Amino acid sequence: MNFAKPLRAAALLTAVALIPATTAGFAQVESQVSPEFAKFFAIYQQVKANYVQPVEDDVLIKGAINGMLAALDPHSAYLDGAALERLETMIDGKYQGLGISVQMDDGAVKVVSPFKGSPADKAGVKAGDFITHVDGKLVYGLELDEAVRQMRGPAGTSVRLTLFRTGRDEPFDVSVTRGTIELEPVTWELEDGGLGVISVNEFSADVGKDVNDALNDLKRRNGGRLSGIVLDLRRNPGGSLEEAVALSDLFLSRGQIVSQRGRGRYDTIYYDAESKYPGDVAAGIPIIVLIDGGSASASEIVAGALQDHRRALVMGERSFGKGSVQTLMPLARNAALKLTTALYYTPSGRSVQEGGIEPDIRVPQLSDPDAVKRAKFSLRESDLRGHLVNEVDLADKELENDRQTDPRFTETPEQLKEQGIEDFQLTYALRTLRRTGPALAARN
Template structure:
C-alpha cells in the first residue's frame, strides 16, 4: 500500500544539504523601489558598460551577468545561487536516477569547495575523500574564483574519465593530491537488510530522488515478507550522512511511519506564506518500535524527518547532533536562462521549533569512535560553521552539527549496535520505546504559544 500526503511540487537543490519546496512559474513583479535602489542599479549599469567597452580584452558579457547574479545571491546565504540552463537540466536529471561524477555533496566556503559528505560506494568515497575536506584545485586549476556550480560542473563528466583534485585536510600539513576516475553515481536512495533475524534496518542515503517514498515502501514490504509479524521487533531508520533533498519526499518518508499529525511547517517573510504539511492515516510499519540514527551529516530533509518523528514521539533518536540546516530554497525557472535557487523560508518541526543553526539533539547521545588514522582529521561540521549562514532564532555559541562519520564495518558501528541492543532489550533507556501519547500535551502547549506569538504580529 502506498500513501501520499497532500504536497507541493518540490525542487531539489544540489548544494550543501539543501531542500527546495516549490518550483515557481515566474518571478513576481518587483515592488516600487526608492531612489537609493534606482541609483545603485544605475551604478551597476555604468560599471558594466565601462568594463564592456574599456577592459583590456573583450569580456564575455553573458558570463559577466551570470557572475554578477551569483555574487548577489552568494552574498545572501550559502544556499542561494543561480543555475544556468545546463546546470538546471543536470539537476533534474540527477533527481531522476543517475549521473556521471565523483559522488560527493559539497558547498562553498572561503572560496574553496568543502565536502559535506561523500556518498557511499562512489569513486570519491572509495578514494578516501572525507567530510570536511576542502578541494582547492580541480585538474590543476585553482577553484578560487569559481562559483559552486562551476566547480560541480567540472567534477562531473564522462564515466571512466579521470580527474585530478587537490585537497586540504585538517591535521595534515601538506595538500593531498588524488586522481579519481569518474563513475556512474546512481541515486540509490534506499538500502535495507534484516539484523539479528528480527529487526528491519533501512538506510536512506539522499532525498534527491523523486521516487524515494516508493522505494521505502518496497523495502518495508520486503522486510515484512522476510520476518514474520510476531517476530519483527521494530525498525531502525538510518539517516546518518544524508544531506537532504526534496521536501515532498521528506514529508512522505515521515508520513510512512505516522498515522496523523503535522510533519513540518514552512514560514516565509510574510505570515500568509506559512504552509503546513500533515501526515495521512496508515502507518506502514504498524506501530512497531522505531529508532532513527542521526549524526552531523544528517541535514535538511533528514532533519525534517527526524524532527517530526521525534516531536510526535513516534521514534527514539540515537546518535549525535544534526547539521542544523533549517532553511528552504525555492527553485524559480527563468526560461532559457536557467533557474534561481533562493532561500525563501525557514522550516519548523511539529513543536514549532526552528533548527536553523542549532540542529536536533538525539534522545540518546552515542558518540562514534573514529579510527586512529582519522582522529583529528574529521571534525564537527554544521550549518553554524558556514560563513554567511542565516542566524537561527535559537542559535547559541554551541552551534550545530557533530562529527559526520559512519564506519564501513558494522562491528565498529557503535551507534547502530546500540540501537540493535535497545531493540533486543540488552540496553535500557527511558527514551525507548517512544510513546506517541506523550507528545499530545507538549504539542498542544507549543501550538498555543505559537498562536499567542502570532497575535501581536497580526495586530501590527
C-alpha cells in the same frame, strides 16, 4: 522543490532591460529608476567604457546577479548552463563521476559528503576534505562548475585527487576510479533479532513509497513482523519536502509533521499526518533514527518530526542545520532562480536553522580514526558565510555539546576493528534496540 511563477524576478529583469543603453549621465538615469539602480547602471557604464579590456554584457549581468544573490544566503543562486545541468543531473540521480557532493569554501573545493557506496566513498574520501588538485592541477580559485567538470569523466577512468584533511600534517593523494553513479534512494537489510535497517540516502521521488516497500519486504523475510527499525539518515543531504512528509507520515497516525513559514500569506503551509497508509505502518515497534553532520534539510524534517512526537529515539551527532526551503523559479529554457522563500519548523515549533537537530543520545563514530579530529572543523549551516540566523541562538550551546566526550565511548578504532565493527554508530543503535527495545516501544 516547488515551482512558482517568477513574477517578482521577471519584473526585476524587465526593469533592468528597459534602462536605455546609452552613455547618459547619472542624473538622467536617476530620474527613471531608484537611486540604487542608478548607481548600478552608472558603474556598469564606467566598466563598459573604461575597463582595461572589453567585457561582454552577459559577463557583467551574470556577475551582478550572482553578487546580488550572494548577499542573501548561501542557498539562493542563479543557475544556468552547466550549473543548471548539474542540478538536473543530481535530481535524476544518474551520472558518470566520483559520487561526491562538494561546495566552494573561500575559493577551495570542500567535500560536503561522499555518497554512500560511491567510488569516492570506497576510495576513502571523507566529508570535510579539501580537494586542492585534480590530476596534479590546482583547482583552488576555480569556479565550482569548472572544478566539478575536471573531476567528472567516463566510467572506468581514474582521477588523482590531492586532499587536505584536518588532523593530518600534509596533503595526500587518492586515486579514484570513476563509475556510473546511480543513486539508490533507499536500501535495507535484515539484522539478527528481527531488526530492520533502512537507509535513506536522498529524498528523491517516491522515497515514502520505497521505505514502505522496504518495511514490507523486511517483515516478509522475518515471518511477518519486526522487533525494531533503524532509520539511517546519515550523510543524507535532503531533497524533496513532500517526500520528507510522506516518510514521516508512515510512522505517525496523527498530528503535525512540519510547518513552512514564509514572508507571504501563501508561503505559510502546515503539513499534517494524513494517514495515507493506515495509521503507523510499523505498528508501534521501536525506531531509532541515525543522524550526523551530513544529515540536512529533508532529513532534519523527518528526524525532528519523529523526535517531537516521541515516535523515535534520535541517535548519532548533531545534524547540519539547514532549516530553509528553496523554490526553483524557471526564468528561461536554460536558466532558473533558486530562491530561499521560507523556513520550516518541527511540530513543537523548533527551527533547525543553524543549530540542527540535537540527538537524544549523542554517539560518535568511533570506528572512523579521523572522525573526532574532523568533527572539530566539520562544515555545517552555521559555518556558511551569510547563513540565515536562527531566531533563538542555539548554535553556541550545541557546538559546546559537540566538543564534550561521553565516558561511555572510549573504544579505539583499532579495538573496534578487532571486534569486526566497521560502523560503530549503527552497531550501537542495533545493540540499543536488542537491549531496550520493549522500553523504547513503551516510550511511545
